Amino acid sequence: MANTSSHATTTALLLLICTSTIVSNQVAGLTCPHILTSISGCIGYVRGLVGVPPPGCCVGIRNLIAEYPSTPDRQQACRCLQAIIKSLPGVNTGRVAALSDKCGVNVGYNLTLSLDCSK
Known part of the structure; x- marks a missing residue:
């Protein structure tokens, strides 16, 4: 019993x-699928299929920043973005790192695969 x-x-x-x-x-x-949906407009740019980030890409990045302003949210977003980058074939990591500058937004970090998202 x-x-x-x-x-x-x-x-x-x-x-x-x-x-x-x-x-x-x-x-x-804040979920990785939500982040992927928000930045889906950037995929063509980071894969080198288009020369500049489309407006929808930059709007998606701005919306994520506005929607998730806290440090823990940004850390989670960083981890999700790294996982997304690793899962997409043909991603140019240099384009990923330059994406915030190209869109004229300050994310607080340049995203790279070696970035420590906990900081």
Whole structure:
């Protein structure tokens, strides 16, 4: 009987942890898929398919900055952007690093794969 009670307690605890994690992620709203959607207009530029960042790219970057101004948000965005860069074939990392300058926005850092997002 104790084993069943222990199993039920463990299951309830895991359910509570999962629920609180889901709720906190929804409240924060900052997810890698959301970031990818916001910067999707930049993909052609960072892959070298177009010569300048399209207006939608720069608008997406500006919106992310406005939407997530806190340091923890920016750190999470940095980690997501690094993961996105690594997952996209043909990305020119020099273009990625220059993107904020090209769009005339100050993100607070030039994104590189070696950037320590915790700082």
